[in-house]
Amino acid sequence: MRRFLVNQAKGLVDQTRRHHHKSRLFLSPLSSLSHPVPVSARSPLVSLSRFLSSTSEMAASDHSTSSLPVTLENINPKVLKCEYAVRGEIVNIAQKLQEDLKSNKDAYPFDEIIYCNIGNPQSLGQLPIKFFREVLALCDHTSLLDESETHGLFSTDAIDRAWKILDQIPGRATGAYSHSQGIKGLRDTIAAGIEARDGFPADPNDIFLTDGASPAVHMMMQLLLSSEKDGILCPIPQYPLYSASIGLHGGSLVPYYLDEATGWGLEISDLKKQLEEARSKGITVRALVVINPGNPTGQVLGEENQRDIVNFCKQEGLVLLADEVYQENVYVPDKKFHSFKKVARSLGYGEKDVALVSFQSVSKGYYGECGKRGGYMEVTGFTSDVREQIYKMASVSLCANISGQILASLVMSPPKPGDDSYDSYMAERDGILSSMAKRAKTLEEALNNLEGITCNRAEGAMYLFPRINLPRKAIEAAETAKTAPDAFYCKRLLNATGIVVVPGSGFGQVAGTWHFRCTILPQEDKIPAIVNRLTEFHKSFMDEFHD
Numbered sequence: 426m427r428r429f430l431v432n433q434a435k436g437l438v439d440q441t442r443r444h445h446h447k448s449r450l451f452l453s454p455l456s457s458l459s460h461p462v463p464v465s466a467r468s469p470l471v472s473l474s475r476f477l478s479s480t481s482e483m484a485a486s487d488h489s490t491s492s493l494p495v496t497l498e499n500i501n502p503k504v505l506k507c508e509y510a511v512r513g514e515i516v517n518i519a520q521k522l523q524e525d526l527k528s529n530k531d532a533y534p535f536d537e538i539i540y541c542n543i544g545n546p547q548s549l550g551q552l553p554i555k556f557f558r559e560v561l562a563l564c565d566h567t568s569l570l571d572e573s574e575t576h577g578l579f580s581t582d583a584i585d586r587a588w589k590i591l592d593q594i595p596g597r598a599t600g601a602y603s604h605s606q607g608i609k610g611l612r613d614t615i616a617a618g619i620e621a622r623d624g625f626p627a628d629p630n631d632i633f634l635t636d637g638a639s640p641a642v643h644m645m646m647q648l649l650l651s652s653e654k655d656g657i658l659c660p661i662p663q664y665p666l667y668s669a670s671i672g673l674h675g676g677s678l679v680p681y682y683l684d685e686a687t688g689w690g691l692e693i694s695d696l697k698k699q700l701e702e703a704r705s706k707g708i709t710v711r712a713l714v715v716i717n718p719g720n721p722t723g724q725v726l727g728e729e730n731q732r733d734i735v736n737f738c739k740q741e742g743l744v745l746l747a748d749e750v751y752q753e754n755v756y757v758p759d760k761k762f763h764s765f766k767k768v769a770r771s772l773g774y775g776e777k778d779v780a781l782v783s784f785q786s787v788s789k790g791y792y793g794e795c796g797k798r799g800g801y802m803e804v805t806g807f808t809s810d811v812r813e814q815i816y817k818m819a820s821v822s823l824c825a826n827i828s829g830q831i832l833a834s835l836v837m838s839p840p841k842p843g844d845d846s847y848d849s850y851m852a853e854r855d856g857i858l859s860s861m862a863k864r865a866k867t868l869e870e871a872l873n874n875l876e877g878i879t880c881n882r883a884e885g886a887m888y889l890f891p892r893i894n895l896p897r898k899a900i901e902a903a904e905t906a907k908t909a910p911d912a913f914y915c916k917r918l919l920n921a922t923g924i925v926v927v928p929g930s931g932f933g934q935v936a937g938t939w940h941f942r943c944t945i946l947p948q949e950d951k952i953p954a955i956v957n958r959l960t961e962f963h964k965s966f967m968d969e970f971h972d
Contacts (some may be wrong), residue, residue, distance in 0.1 A: 503673050508665065508931070515915055516542055519925045535923035539955060541944045542925045544720075544887045546793030550948040554792055554853055556583055556846040557835050563587035564599050564831055582844040590831055599827045605820040607634025607801070608827070611834040615801060618837030623767035627803065633815070634801045634825045634833055638750050638786040641802035643670050644818050645746060645782055648811075649711040650676030656708040658699060658743070660691070661933035662890060662940070664720045668933070679703040679710055682935060685892065688881050689722040691715070693733050700741060712744035713737070718751040718762065718885030721932050721942040723865075725760040725884040731768045735779060744780040745769075750800070751886040753790035756862035760884050766805065780806035787832040789887065791857040799829025799836075864952055865889065865945040871956040875963045887946055890929065893939045899970035911939040917966060922958040 497505065523538045530536060540548065547553060559579050562569070564587050569575050575584065591597040593610025606612065612629035619627035635641040649655065656677040659667050671678045681699045683689040696713070703710050715734060717726045726734075738745045747765040755762050769779050787799035804815060824830075839854075840846040865883035872880040872891045880891035895903075895910050903913035911928040918924055929940025947955060 503675060506672050508669065513927075513931060515912070515919060515927065516540075516925060518916065519919055519923075522919070522923070533923070534921065535958070538923045538925060539947055539951065540925045541947065541955070542927045542942075544789060544944055544946065545795050546887075546946050547795065549944075549946045549951075551793050551857065551946070552853075553794065554839075554850065556580065556840055556850050557792065557794070557832060559583035559846075560586050560590065560835060561828055561831060564590055565828070567591060567597060580846040580849075582840055582846050586835075590834070594827070599831075601827075603824045603827060603830065605816065605822075605824050606630075607632065607825060607830050607833075611830050614834040615837045618834075619764075619766070619803065622837075623764055623770070625767060625770040627766075631803050631805055632801050633804060633819055634799075634830045635819075636798040636800070636825045636829055637788055637795075638748070638784040638800040638802070639666055640822070640825075641782075641784055641800060642666055642746075642748075643674070644815070645712070645744075645802070646670045646674040646676065647818060648815060649744065650674045653677050654708055656703050656710045657746075658696065658703075658710055658713040660714065660716060660719075661935075662721050662929065663714070663933055664716060664748070665931055667714055676711075677703070677708055679708065680933065683719070683722060683724070685881065685935070685938075688884075689719055689724040689890075691726065691730060691734065693737055696734075696737055710741075710743065712746050714746045714748065715765070716748040717765075718754055720748070720751065720886050721888045721890045721927075721929075723881070723883040723886045723888050723890065725755055725757070725762065727760070728763050728768060731763060731765060732772060735765065735769045735772060735774065738781075739774065739779050744782065744806075747781060747783045749783055750786040750789045752785070753792075753858070754861065754887060755885040756858075756865055757882065757884045762885070766803065776806055778806065785833070785836075787829065787836050790836065791854045791861075792832070792836055793857075794832055797829050797832050798826055799832040800825075801833050860949055861887070861945055864947070864949060867952050867956070868943065868945055871960065875960065876967050878963070883945065887944050889943050889945065890932075890940050891943070892929075893941065895939055896967065896970040896972045898972060899966070902970065909939075911941055914939070914966065915941055918959070918962055921962045921965070924955060924958060 519538050519540065519542075522533070526533060526536070526538070560583050563575075563579065563584060569579075570584065570587065590611070593608055594603070595601070609629065612632040612634065615632050615634075616627040616629040633641065633644075635644070646657070649657070650671065652675055654677070655675075656679040657667070657671050658679045658681055659671065661680040661682050668678050679699055681691075681695050684692060684695075700710055713734070715726070717731075718724065735745065737743075745765060749762075749764060752762045752764070764783060766781055766783055769781055781803075782805075783803045785801055785803075787797055788795040804812065807815070840850045844850075868889055869880050869883055872878050872889065877894040877896075878891050879894075880889055883889050893911060893914060895914065899913065900910045903910040906913060908916070909928055909930040911930050915926050915928045918926065927942045929938075929942065932940075932942060934940055
């Protein structure tokens, strides 16, 4: 990052010398790809000098620490190769802009940074579910349960649930370590929730509670990958967690391409083609990743397609890694979420037929409890000796945090009809999901109205992934700037509007196509302003680079 900032500063000096005498325009001090925007009476060189001073200090710091034992030359090369675009370069620039806005508001044509780069609902104004937070509060501050006033402040079912959960925790201590798979009573509750969802039995001993779904993904990659000769079939576009974890654990990503023309469809013929090609190169493909609903693409798989996928894994001897963290986020009436476990069991496949790992998280859905770091994986179709190794890996981290474990149980067992909280819970849940559907539709329509942009409908998840047909001159400008064309577009968008999106190149895409991922999470009252800013910027951008 420091090297990037110093290079940006050098480029900025040259641009300032060329342009400052022509007009009163300000280039954001954080990117040489900035879009010129008008300022008020504040001098552009004030922010520039402040920025150059900070980069000089960083450069000096780099020089003074050069004798330290850890350098880029001797750290694990897998770390250097690893990338995570969702929090990459553009987000770093946005954070610097946000800091500068506090003291230099007049220098920008926007008054806030709007983070549409990551599925982080509560950071954008979504409120937590009241019942969930009541239970967490009572579990963490147990003395409240002995106070008479508590019955006037908390719902009856939240108090009852807190007592039930505390009785499942040894010593009622939420600050203590738990069993490495997670608290047994909470796993019982989650298994019951899975059974109610799918209509097939679930075993609490198959549940491993984790700090969000990400550690579970890393655990499975660590289990399956031993060298670059081990591969994982992964969708393109994909959530960068998968490419990053495959790279960090030394494996090979074997891409299969979702078909944008058919609404990001998953074709079994492409899976077979990519599998055979990988095998011809000496790669042993261990597993298939499927993200449903899709991230970043927002599609919801049909049940027949899912059957084909399960049969493919059965025939080819692949572990099916099912990322189902957006299972509550389905917005279209003609689609419904079906878990891969339900599909596998409905085909008659049992424990000895298909190896399946399903991931769930408290960060998504209508709950959006990203910071609580709760989630789980359900592991089925593994022999007892392999399961012992998975347990050993879980034990290395001791256990998942207890608040996250409690939330995972609440997500899979929310209030039921007749409970004190049921009506308010359903109003909160349905309000959030219906608003997300409305926001998705509004943004989708706005994007499709822009020149050179096409956007498939958002069937589920929290994102849109529009395709940008960039003019040749824009692509050439990006090449000159030594950046991907969609990253070039996204940086210009940020510096002109304050809107943060992620370039499609960070997720993977068909060669010669360009996209960006945008969340649907800003609150409804923010959406019109986002649409207006995006529309004005895009028109200006296309006018500037028109062929």
